[in-house]
Amino acid sequence: MDSDYEETTTMCDTNWVFLVEHCEEGMDSTIMNAVVDGEPVPVYFYAQAFGATAGPKLHGQSADTAIDYNSYLYRTPTPREFRMLCNLALLHQAKGIFPYNLCSYVSRPALMDSAYNWMANFLLDRHLIPFDAPYEEWVYTGRWPEHDTYDYSYVRPDAIPPWMDGFNPLYEIDNPPAWIQGNQKNWERWYEWLFEPYGILYSEIGGIMAGVKGIAPEMHDLWWCGATYRDQATITLDAASQPLHFVPPRIKVFEDSAQTGCWLFYVDRFCRSDSTPYEIGFDPDSLPAYADCSNRLLDHSRRFVMDGTWDAQTGLYTFPDTLDAGESRLVELFDPEEGLPADIRITEGDVRTIRPQRGDTVSAMATTAGNSIDILATFYNMGTEGTGGVEVMVYDSTESAQIGDTDTLRFAGLPYRPADSCRQTDSRRASFTWQTDSTDIGTHLITVSAVALPGEPNTADNSVDLTFLVRPRDYATSVRGDAWDMTEADSNPPDWRTSDIDTVYGDWDTSQATGWTDSVSGMFEGAVEYDSSNDRYRAGVALAVPDSAGAYIDTDLYHMLSIGIVGMNGDLGDESCTVWVRWKDSHGSWHGWAETTLEAGNGADGWEVLGPVDLDNVTGLGWGGDIASDLELRFHHDGFGPSPPVDPDDTLIRIGWVKLEETVQ
Numbered sequence: 001m002d003s004d005y006e007e008t009t010t011m012c013d014t015n016w017v018f019l020v021e022h023c024e025e026g027m028d029s030t031i032m033n034a035v036v037d038g039e040p041v042p043v044y045f046y047a048q049a050f051g052a053t054a055g056p057k058l059h060g061q062s063a064d065t066a067i068d069y070n071s072y073l074y075r076t077p078t079p080r081e082f083r084m085l086c087n088l089a090l091l092h093q094a095k096g097i098f099p100y101n102l103c104s105y106v107s108r109p110a111l112m113d114s115a116y117n118w119m120a121n122f123l124l125d126r127h128l129i130p131f132d133a134p135y136e137e138w139v140y141t142g143r144w145p146e147h148d149t150y151d152y153s154y155v156r157p158d159a160i161p162p163w164m165d166g167f168n169p170l171y172e173i174d175n176p177p178a179w180i181q182g183n184q185k186n187w188e189r190w191y192e193w194l195f196e197p198y199g200i201l202y203s204e205i206g207g208i209m210a211g212v213k214g215i216a217p218e219m220h221d222l223w224w225c226g227a228t229y230r231d232q233a234t235i236t237l238d239a240a241s242q243p244l245h246f247v248p249p250r251i252k253v254f255e256d257s258a259q260t261g262c263w264l265f266y267v268d269r270f271c272r273s274d275s276t277p278y279e280i281g282f283d284p285d286s287l288p289a290y291a292d293c294s295n296r297l298l299d300h301s302r303r304f305v306m307d308g309t310w311d312a313q314t315g316l317y318t319f320p321d322t323l324d325a326g327e328s329r330l331v332e333l334f335d336p337e338e339g340l341p342a343d344i345r346i347t348e349g350d351v352r353t354i355r356p357q358r359g360d361t362v363s364a365m366a367t368t369a370g371n372s373i374d375i376l377a378t379f380y381n382m383g384t385e386g387t388g389g390v391e392v393m394v395y396d397s398t399e400s401a402q403i404g405d406t407d408t409l410r411f412a413g414l415p416y417r418p419a420d421s422c423r424q425t426d427s428r429r430a431s432f433t434w435q436t437d438s439t440d441i442g443t444h445l446i447t448v449s450a451v452a453l454p455g456e457p458n459t460a461d462n463s464v465d466l467t468f469l470v471r472p473r474d475y476a477t478s479v480r481g482d483a484w485d486m487t488e489a490d491s492n493p494p495d496w497r498t499s500d501i502d503t504v505y506g507d508w509d510t511s512q513a514t515g516w517t518d519s520v521s522g523m524f525e526g527a528v529e530y531d532s533s534n535d536r537y538r539a540g541v542a543l544a545v546p547d548s549a550g551a552y553i554d555t556d557l558y559h560m561l562s563i564g565i566v567g568m569n570g571d572l573g574d575e576s577c578t579v580w581v582r583w584k585d586s587h588g589s590w591h592g593w594a595e596t597t598l599e600a601g602n603g604a605d606g607w608e609v610l611g612p613v614d615l616d617n618v619t620g621l622g623w624g625g626d627i628a629s630d631l632e633l634r635f636h637h638d639g640f641g642p643s644p645p646v647d648p649d650d651t652l653i654r655i656g657w658v659k660l661e662e663t664v665q
Contacts, residue, residue, distance in 0.1 A: 009161060011078075011168050012245035012272050020247075020269065023085070027092040040223060044096035045089035049201060050122040051076030053160065055106070056150035057118035067159045076121065078162045079204040080170065080271045084326030086212050087267040090219055091250055091328070097212055099205060103128055106145065106152070113149050121154070123202040132199025135188045136522045136656050140566045142605025157197040169272045170325065173197060184519035210349040215330050217347070217461060218300050222254040222263055225288060229253050232286040235266045235278050246270055249278060249323070253287065262291035262333045263300075268323035280308075280331075281318040292335040293317060296416055300330040303345070303380045303425050305416040336416055342387035344411075344450045345461045350378045351448050353468075356433075366469040369662065370478070372435045377448045379409060381426040383457075386413035391451040394432045397465075398444040404432030409450075438557075438665040440470040472661040475558040476500075476543075479551055484543055484658040486524045498524055499544060500658075506539030506634070507531050509650055524655040528577075528635060530648040535639030537569075537577065537651045542632045543658060552586070553628035555615075557662050562611030564656035567600045567635070571649045576602035577635040579610065581621060584630035593634060594621035600635070600653075607654075612661065633658070 009015055027045065034041040052058060052073045059067065077085065086097050101122045108117050125131055127141045144152045156176070157163040163173050176193050180186040224230040235251040251266035270276055284293035295317055297306040308319035321329060334340055353365060353373050367373050375394055381387065388410040394403040407430040415421035449463030456462075476484040482500070489499040495516045496504060501524060509515030509527040517525045528539040545553060567576025577600050582592025596618055598610040615623040635653055 008166075010166060010245065011081075011162070012247045012270065017247055020084075020088075024088060024092060024250075027089060027094065031093050040093070042095035043093070044098060045086075045094040046098050046100035047082060047085045047089065048074070048077055049082060049099040049205070050074065050101060050104075050120045052107075052118045053121045053198070054144055054154045055118035055152050056115045058155050058160075059151045067155055073118065074120065075161050076198075076201065078168055078171065078271065079201055079208060080325035081162075082201060082205065082326070083208045083211070084267065084269055084271060086208065087326060087328035088250065088269070090212070090216060091252055091265050091267050093223060095216075095220060097209075097216065099123065099209070112145070112147055112152075115150065117150070119144065119152055119154075121198060123205065130199050130202055131195045132192075132203065134522060135192060136520050138607075139188075139191075139520055140604060140607035140654060146605075154194065154198070156194060163197040170274070171197075184517075185521075188519075188521060214347040214349050215301055215328070218330060219254070219265070221256050222265075223257065225253045225255045225262065229262075229286070229288055233264050233266075233280065233282040235280050237276060237278055241277070243270075243273060245272060251280070253282075255288065255290075259288070259290055262287055264297075264331050264333070265328065266323075267328040268325060271325040274324040275322050276324075277320065277322050279318050280321055281316045283315050284317065285315065287333075292333050292338075294334070294336055296334065296336045296422070297331040298334050298340065298382065298414075300332060300382070301328070302423075303382060303427070305384070305414050305422045306331060307416075307419040307422040336384075339385055340383040340414070341455060341457060342381055342383040342385045342411060342413070342453055343457050344390060344453065345380045345382050345458075346377060346448060346450065346464050347461065348464050348466060350380070351464065351466060352376050365466055366471060367436060368471045368478070369436050369438050369441050369473050372433065375403065375432045375434060375446075375448070376429060377432070378427050378429045379450055381411035381413065384414045384416055386426075387411050387453055390453065392430045393449060394434075395447045395449070396444050397447060398442070399440075403434045403446065407432075436470050438473075438662055441472050441662070441664040442470060444468045444470065472560070472663060473558075475553055475660040476658075479553075480544070480546055482544075485522060486655055486657060487522050488518070496524060496526060500524075501541045502544045503542045504540070505542075507537065508539045514650070520654070522656065524653070526653050527650040528653060529650050530639065530644075532639075532644065532648075535641070535644065537637040537639070538634065539653075540580075540632055540634035541655075542630060545628070545630060547629075549586075549627070549629075553583075553631060553660065555583070555624045555626055555628050558660045559615045559623055560612035560661040560663055561596070561598075561615055561659070562609060562613070562661070563598065563633075563658045564607070564609050565600045566604075566607040566654045567602055567651050568604055568606070568654070569602060569649045569651040571640070571645050572602050572637065572651065574602055574606075575637070576600045576606070576651055577637045577653070580634040580636055581615065581618065582632050582634070583621070583623070583628040585626040585628065588629075591622040592620065592632075594618045595636075607656075612659070614663075631660070 031043045034043045104122045104126050106119045111117050125143050129138045158173050161167040177189045230253050233251050233253050235249045247269045249268045254263040295308045295310050299306050306319050308317050353375050390409045393406045396403050409428040411426050414426045415424050446468050447465050452459040484500045486498045486500050488497050497518050507529045509529050515527050528537045579596050579598035580593045584590050596613050601608045
């Protein structure tokens with residue numbers, strides 16, 4: 001968003017309207033001209049999900065690093081604006097919608113010395129990490145590039161739209177924490193505040209796209225009516241109620257390719273407020289002869305019948321509706337005297353999973369092997385006629401197997417008489433139990449479906465495909481009951497702060513000032529001193545394993561080792577250390593040390609997820625065939641040979657987590 005012509009800017013001002021309408025004109029010029037042999041060609045729309053938020057282009061040329069807003073090229077949309085863009089694309093007949101883009105990047109990586117360079121923040125940062133992820137997950141990744149000449153750090157969100165005070169009435173940014181120079185935990189609080197707004201769009205985009213995916217398939221064969229009819233419906237807000245910077249909504253009349261009926265699609269473009277009351281109206285004489293005009297509309301968005309009124313004096317049908325910012329609605333004109341045949345519908349947003357062991361807790365489409373989950377599917381009848389004996393099921397295409405039992409549902413039909421019976425769905429829910437185990441680890445394509453009814457108008461939406469992930473079990477989480485995530489101990493912490501590590505040994509710096517630091521929450525922090533007599537860096541940790549035979553590590557089940565780690569030593573090259581492993585069996589005998597292929601990066605931006613490495617294949621480790629009462633990791637780097645530095649640096653070791661997982665059986 002360019003504000004060269006305004007000293008200040010706010011959502012829905014004249015600049016905003018100009019840009020949105022320019023975007024809509026661009027949609028029309030593309031979509032309306034996409035015709036081959038007289039037939040429309042489907043066009044996809046890539047909705048903006050990025051903004052210019054870092055780099056010299058924004059920081060300006062002054063020494064005080066004030067934000068140069070007049071050079072601002074692109075602005076990150078709010079979630080409501082993003083929803084509006086998607087819905088406007090549907091209104092302008094787009095047949096595919098994709099967010100642009102996922103991964104942030106520097107606009108001109110070959111011109112890092114340019115004062116006009118900038119960095120675009122997208123849904124995720126440069127390393128595909130959510131902006132509002134915990135500090136320990138990104139602090140050592142190099143979220144922005146360091147550069148000697150220009151500053152590529154992210155701009156404070158309270159200094160730029162859409163987060164700055166006064167721009168978006170629906171969002172209020174928190175006050176930043178006080179900056180305490182040299183206080184590293186304060187840095188953590190500061191950056192959590194700074195990046196929380198940057199992560200909002202990614203946090204909400206799933207729900208927005210679910211709404212798009214819920215209605216877009218219903219519009220795949222809908223197109224604007226001819227020029228005589230397409231603008232013959234209205235959507236208005238009472239003039240006396242219009243707020244500051246009000247932007248009128250859009251509405252279009254659609255028809256199917258066979259011209260058997262008419263639909264209305266409308267979008268709220270006023271992004272400064274939710275729950276705006278509108279009135280939708282149309283004159284039946286101004287619509288095509290095949291339009292079934294009445295005081296009832298089938299609401300495809302909310303899946304019920306809307307009631308309206310007929311005014312004999314004006315000759316208009318009118319319907320009240322309330323829309324949130326950026327929201328849309330698809331409604332179908334129909335004749336209540338003829339009614340609507342039963343028509344089953346299910347979309348991705350109608351399916352969720354719960355863990356019965358934990359109560360009615362909504363979860364993502366993922367679980368851990370060994371869990372029993374219930375797949376809850378809500379089916380809707382979009383007809384006013386009822387039906388019985390509708391068989392529904394869940395099928396796992398990956399395993400070519402049915403999940404749970406087939407269920408049978410009965411529908412009464414959408415109520416539409418009298419008027420006060422309207423606005424109620426005709427829905428039924430089915431539940432399917434899936435007891436997962438190690439054989440299910442991996443990604444599954446599952447299909448939730450209903451058997452087609454005789455004479456059903458649209459069977460394409462009787463089923464929905466979903467991706468479901470079954471994760472492997474992690475020993476520490478599943479058996480120990482506490483992941484090795486290096487969380488600080490609440491009481492009586494050891495010197496190294498976390499109880500996820502039982503003991504340490506080797507050449508650790510044991511001082512609190514330079515050795516066992518605590519600059520980042522949820523991270524083990526230690527410093528390995530140089531052993532000049534052996535010309536090496538070497539130190540180890542013993543991971544916490546309960547002192548109970550029933551909680552020891554089953555080495556046949558758990559054998560995939562991975563670790564989130566970085567090392568920092570200015571005297572070393574790209575590699576800071578190699579990970580070695582040893583373990584103690586049920587007889588008290590040690591196996592190892594054995595060198596793995598896990599090599600930690602070096603540098604403040606060298607964070608890596610190492611592994612997983614299969615311990616069964618580590619030479620000299622002898623993993624498997626027993627239980628392990630102890631598991632130790634050692635971090636090793638050979639020294640400098642005959643010419644070491646005068647005063648070699650310590651190697652700072654930072655561990656975010658360790659996992660020991662199973663694999664598919």
